[in-house]
Amino acid sequence: MSIPTNLQQVKSTLPENVTLVAVSKTKPVSDLMQAYEAGQRIFGENKIQEMVEKWEQMPKDIQWHMIGHVQTNKVKFMAPFVSLIHGVDSLKLLQEINKQAQKNNRIIDCLLQIHIADEETKFGFDEEELEILLNSIEFQEMKNIRILGLMGMATFTDNQEKVKQEFTHLKAIFDSIQMQSVPTLNFSTLSMGMSGDYKLAIECGSNMIRVGSSIFGSR
Numbered sequence: 001m002s003i004p005t006n007l008q009q010v011k012s013t014l015p016e017n018v019t020l021v022a023v024s025k026t027k028p029v030s031d032l033m034q035a036y037e038a039g040q041r042i043f044g045e046n047k048i049q050e051m052v053e054k055w056e057q058m059p060k061d062i063q064w065h066m067i068g069h070v071q072t073n074k075v076k077f078m079a080p081f082v083s084l085i086h087g088v089d090s091l092k093l094l095q096e097i098n099k100q101a102q103k104n105n106r107i108i109d110c111l112l113q114i115h116i117a118d119e120e121t122k123f124g125f126d127e128e129e130l131e132i133l134l135n136s137i138e139f140q141e142m143k144n145i146r147i148l149g150l151m152g153m154a155t156f157t158d159n160q161e162k163v164k165q166e167f168t169h170l171k172a173i174f175d176s177i178q179m180q181s182v183p184t185l186n187f188s189t190l191s192m193g194m195s196g197d198y199k200l201a202i203e204c205g206s207n208m209i210r211v212g213s214s215i216f217g218s219r
Helices: 003-012 029-037 046-056 071-080 091-103 129-136 160-180 198-203
Strands: 019-023 042-044 063-065 084-088 108-114 146-151 185-192 209-211
Touching: 003 029, 042 046, 042 084, 046 063, 046 071, 071 091, 084 091, 084 146, 091 108, 091 146, 091 198, 108 129, 129 160, 146 160, 160 185, 160 198, 185 209, 198 209
Parallel strands: 019 042, 019 209, 042 063, 063 084, 084 108, 108 146, 146 185
Antiparallel strands: none
């Protein structure tokens, strides 16, 4: 099936409150333009260099989301234009984003990545680290970032019950922080769910999903 058809099919399954990030990593600009012409305006990339190249070539009303692991020395390349950084997993990275946002006279929106999976290869804060971060003076003094919510990736497994437990756990962390009403937070976004598990993620409370292969085909 074509990219526009795939896109409409995914969108037709989404509740109104759920934002679709079309994961376009490794795909050529021509593929992205097919999705763009079908109405998609939010694209997710996992390599900063690739995202910069696409940003330079494509229409400027696109929101670019950085969904991969971010190296601090590369933040400067995306700071002028990135809309949302999903995978913020350390204070050091937040400080660099804040510094580069300041240089570009911007406030950059971020999600804090929480480690909910069994796999050691996944990045993110655990609950204790998250609590320490949110209460730290360094965090509260950053004026050029805005934390919109949390992001998490479930264990890569066919065991749906396990995935559901991990998503439910992340939603519980999200809810507890929302209730604390920390003044520096603007908590509204919970990014969890990809092509294989986004329907389950939405059931568990996700309002932002990252879908690639169901739109663009497998890599």
